[in-house]
Amino acid sequence: KDLLFDLIYIDGSHKYKDVLNDARNGFDHLKNEGIIIFDDFNKPEVLKAAMFFLNVNQKKIKILMVYHQLVIKKLL
Secondary structure, three states: OOOOOEEEEEOOOOOHHHHHHHHHHHHHHHHEEEEEEEOOOOOOOHHHHHHHHHHOOOOOOEEEEEEEEEEEEEEE
C-alpha cells in the first residue's frame, strides 16, 4: 500500500474474478483523485465485475465516462 498511482488501466483477463481482483487491488493503490480505466467494459464478465465494484464503492468514486471503457475517479 506504500506505492500509489495516479492512473491504473485494467486490461487483462476478461474473467469476472480476475477483473474484480484487479479493481480491488488497483483501488487500494490509487491516489485520491486518481483514475481507473476498465478496458473492454462491453464484455459481459468485465461489465458484471465492474458493476459489482461500482456498487460496493459508490460513495468513494465518480464515474467520468462509459463507452467501451469505463473511467472512474477516486474521491477524497
